[in-house]
Amino acid sequence: MESVAVAVWPRRTGLIVTAVAVVLAVMILVGVRQGLLLAVGLGFGLTLEGLRFGFAGPWRAMILRREPSGMYAHLLAIGLVAVVALPLIAARNGELAGALAPVGWAMIGGAFVFGIAMQVVLGCGSGTLVNVGSGNPVSFAALPFFAIGSFAGAYHLFWWTDLGSLPAVGVSGWSGVAATLAALAAVAVVLHRCGAAGQRRLHTRHLVAACLVSALALANLVVAGQPWGVVYGLGLWAAKGATALGADLSGSAFWSASESVARVNENVLLDVTSLTNIGIMLGAYLVASWRRGALASRVPNLPLRAWIATAVAGLLLGYSSRLAFGCNVGAFFSGISTGSLHGWVWFAAAFAGSMLGVQLRPRLGLEPRQ
């Protein structure tokens, strides 16, 4: 026992030193704000992987087993962020921005498709990044397609929004807090009534995760001036790759806009969502490396159709999340917690899609049929 501890601690000390060194290197070579945002991303990765918390899993647990604990935690985390973020954004409008986006046909359809695809690969935006960091081969295969899909979705985004959308509307200030908390409570009551007997409580692990995620989301808002997001960064990585390979993006109203061109040309570590995305993957990798035996488990032997489904689902995750103005993080979590109506519509559409996605997953060979 003692020899095992002697072998483990130098490795674990090395992991802590590596994480601190990476953050300090970014602070020195890029900027202090960028280093802080990487640290926030690391915190997300450590929390989500360390407490085995996410979005796709709790939705699946509610749909298949009527276990609402994880979804209670989502509502709690969103409520905690809303209580601080909504008055803060109202007081410092301009410096801080919410995740306000319009509701439209493409947005609703995109959220529905995203809900299907995230249950097929069992990972949303943040979940896919966490799973990649912890060595999940399905997410590892899905991530490049997710990035390409996000890039392509942004490429065509204005065509889709022209199909019809309402102006971006939402709530703000203390009245917004009251409305958001009332709506979250109403959803919690529905979940409680739909939950299986004996499963209607919030587990401690989920409670701790909700508190940590909300604190990190607020740190993201205060440091970056914008809420936590994921999919923009992934599309930017693909756009950078396409440009490096000589692609001409001038045919896209999105990618040819001056601010998009500037972001494609500047360093990836200056992009807010890229920094937190990198941090999430690194944080999850650190947790998986820390846990004894976590990276030693064998990857499943999946049939070819499962890998094809993973690639298609990855593309759909990326494409649909751009049409939907975000994933579980950018639209559901950040949208609702900063008062955007589209976050609620996204929730309803994506949950409906998830109900279909959990049925598709075994048929596509990604898990044994019941």
Place this chain on the structure above:
Amino acid sequence: MTRRVPANLAMLMLVAMIVADYIASPPNPYQQPAIVALGSGASSAGGFCGSLPE
């Protein structure tokens, strides 16, 4: 194959992307925004999945 392989490959690819991008477009650490956006007086200007470019 164990999960160590995709996990390590992902980290290698991430490092390769960051290094390649750093060489292609090095940032200037002497041109930094305020450490924290709150209280900086500057407008929020980062890319976000919920916003469209002007």
